[in-house]
Amino acid sequence: MEVLELWKRNLERTKNQRTTEAYVRHIKNFIDTVNIGEEELLKVSSAQIFKYVDSTDLGPTSLLANLSALKHFFKFLLRREYIDRDRFTDIEQAIEELREELNAKKRPTYPKALTKEEVDNIFNAVKGKRYEKIYSLFLYSGIRLGEFENLDKSSFYLDKSGILWIRLEPHMTKRNKGRLAPVLAQDRDETYRITDRILKWIENYEENFRVKRGVLQVYTDRLSKRLGIPFSVHSFRHTYITNLVNSGFPVEVVKEFAGHSNIKTTIETYYKFSQRRAEELVKSFLSG
Structure with missing residues (x-):
C-alpha cells in the first residue's frame, strides 16, 4: 500500500533502523490481529483499536510499544491528509485511554545498578x-x-x-x-x-x-x-x-x-x- 511505504520512508529519515523495523512490525501485527487488509487502514476506527488490544496476547509493555507505533502512523496519515481530524481524534482518544489502563497494569521496573x-x-x-x-x-x-x-x-x-x-x-x-x-x-x-x-x-x-x-x-x-x-x-x-x-x-x-x-x-x-x-x-x- 502506498501510505504504508511512504510512512516507512518517513521513519527511515527520522528514526534509527531498529525503531523503524519495530514500528513497521507493530503495524503489520495490528493488521493481522484485527484481520484487515492494508487498504482498510485508512478506515480504521477506535473500535478496532480496542479490539486489537482485547484480542492480542501481548503483555502491557509490548502493547504500549505497539500503541506508540499506531499513534505515529495515524498522525502521519493525518498530516498527509489521508485521514481527517475527526478520525484521528477518535483513534487518538482510544490509544490514550488504553495507555492509561496499560500503565496502571504494568509493574514498575527500576534500573538496577551493579554493586x-x-x-x-x-x-x-x-x-x-x-x-x-x-x-x-x-x-x-x-x-x-x-x-x-x-x-x-x-x-x-x-x-x-x-x-x-x-x-x-x-x-x-x-x-x-x-x-x-x-x-x-x-x-x-x-x-x-x-x-x-x-x-x-x-x-x-x-x-x-x-x-x-x-x-x-x-x-x-x-x-x-x-x-x-x-x-x-x-x-x-x-x-x-x-x-x-x-x-x-x-x-x-x-x-x-x-x-x-x-x-x-x-x-x-x-x-x-x-x-x-x-x-x-x-x-x-x-x-x-
Whole structure:
C-alpha cells in the first residue's frame, strides 16, 4: 500500500533502523490481529483499536510499544491528509485511554545498578578476554548496545584535560540525536587509569571490540547465569548513570551524557531512586 511505504520512508529519515523495523512490525501485527487488509487502514476506527488490544496476547509493555507505533502512523496519515481530524481524534482518544489502563497494569521496573562486588566478580570472570575490554567500554561510557555497534576507532578523542570522549553521530543513537559521552569512573584516578587502558585497546579496535550483537548478548546471558548475578549489557549503562548521579553531576548534564530525550526520564528513573546521593546531600548539609 502506498501510505504504508511512504510512512516507512518517513521513519527511515527520522528514526534509527531498529525503531523503524519495530514500528513497521507493530503495524503489520495490528493488521493481522484485527484481520484487515492494508487498504482498510485508512478506515480504521477506535473500535478496532480496542479490539486489537482485547484480542492480542501481548503483555502491557509490548502493547504500549505497539500503541506508540499506531499513534505515529495515524498522525502521519493525518498530516498527509489521508485521514481527517475527526478520525484521528477518535483513534487518538482510544490509544490514550488504553495507555492509561496499560500503565496502571504494568509493574514498575527500576534500573538496577551493579554493586562494586558484582562488577568485580564480573570482571574477574572475563579478565584477559576480549569481553573485559567490551564490558569496560560499556561500564565507563554508558553507551547503548545499538550505539556500540556503530563505533570505530575514529569515534574516540582525548581532550586537553585527559578525558576520553566518544562522539556519537545522530544515526548511531536511539533518538537520532548526536551527543558526546565521556569515559568516566567513580573518581579521578580510576578515570585516568581506565582511559589509558581504553586508549591502548582502541589502537586495534576491530580485534578488541568488534563482536556481533547476538554473540555478545548470548555470552553475557550465560555469564550472568554462571555467576548468579542478574545482569545484561544494559546493566553497565544503568551503573554508569547511577555513578554520575552519586558523584553529584547535575541532572541536565547527566541527561546529555546519557542521551535521554527528556529530562523527566533522567529525574524519575535515576535521581528518584538514588538513596546514596540523598544521604550524601544530607551529610554535606549537616557538616556545612
